[in-house]
Amino acid sequence: MKGFTLIEIFIVIFIIVFLAGIIIFFVISLSNYRTFFLFTMGSEKEIDIMLTNIARDIRTMNYSSNGAYPIEYASTTSIIFYSDIDNDGLTERIRYCLENNILKRGIIKPSGTPPSYNQTNEKIWNMVYNLEYFKITYYDESLNILSPPLENYKIKIIKVEVKTKPVFNKPSIQSYIVVSPRNLKTK
Numbered sequence: 001m002k003g004f005t006l007i008e009i010f011i012v013i014f015i016i017v018f019l020a021g022i023i024i025f026f027v028i029s030l031s032n033y034r035t036f037f038l039f040t041m042g043s044e045k046e047i048d049i050m051l052t053n054i055a056r057d058i059r060t061m062n063y064s065s066n067g068a069y070p071i072e073y074a075s076t077t078s079i080i081f082y083s084d085i086d087n088d089g090l091t092e093r094i095r096y097c098l099e100n101n102i103l104k105r106g107i108i109k110p111s112g113t114p115p116s117y118n119q120t121n122e123k124i125w126n127m128v129y130n131l132e133y134f135k136i137t138y139y140d141e142s143l144n145i146l147s148p149p150l151e152n153y154k155i156k157i158i159k160v161e162v163k164t165k166p167v168f169n170k171p172s173i174q175s176y177i178v179v180s181p182r183n184l185k186t187k
Contacts, residue, residue: 044173046127046128046129047128047162047164047173047175048175049127050103050127050128050162051160051162051175051176051177053105053127054096054160054177054179055177055179056085057081057083057085057094058081058083058158058179058181059179059180059181059182060083060084060085060181060182060183061081061082061083061181061182061183061184062082062083062084062091062183063082063091063183064082064091064093064110064115064117065082065090065091065110065115066110066114066115066116066117068082069152069153070082070083070181070183070184071152071155071184072093072152073152074136074138074150074152074155075136075148075150076135076136076137076148077097077098077134077135077136078095078096078097078098078136079095079096079097079136079158080093080094080095081093081094082094085107090109090110090115091110092107092108092109092110093107093108093110093117093122094106094107095107095122096127096160098131098134101129101130101131101132101165102126102127102128102129102131103126103127103128103131103134103162104124104125104126104127105124105125105127106122106123106124106125107122107123107125108121108122108123109121128162128164130164130165131162131163131164131165132163132164132165132172133161133162133163133174134160134161134162134163135160135161136158136159136160136161137158137159137161138150138154138155138157138158138159139155139156139157139158139159140154140155140156140157141156143157153184155181155184156180156181156184157178157179157180158178158179158180158181159176159177159178159179160176160177160179161174161175161176162174162175162176163175
């Protein structure tokens, strides 16, 4: 008699199913690792870019196009200030704030004569997602921490701290910058 017995067919099917299960498990594990790796590296890159942008913007902080003081508003979770970020001779109004675990950057270009900053013209970008912590600390010229309510003219150094939420049972990413605005003068 030629052919396979029923037991031989079941053994071959079992081996094929077992090998397919191992391959599927490997592909799923590789996919999860890839997702984690890309998300973690993406978060680190987003934070580096965001901190670089904030540092550059704060360093070049200046009086607004209508003559207002360089810092319009300062709190522990947001800051509004003026800086010519695109070197076009007009000083933009810049806002950094945390909303729903997303760090946002809003920019308003001045318009009209005399120049004014219409808040309906604010363009908002999402800078970093999945933030657990965003804190801004302000220091005076003697390196004393300034407490709310802040007197904006006393601010000489700004520290920005960020921390992401943990992902895939991996630790969060934490970083900070300390910046001294170049154009703030002592009153």
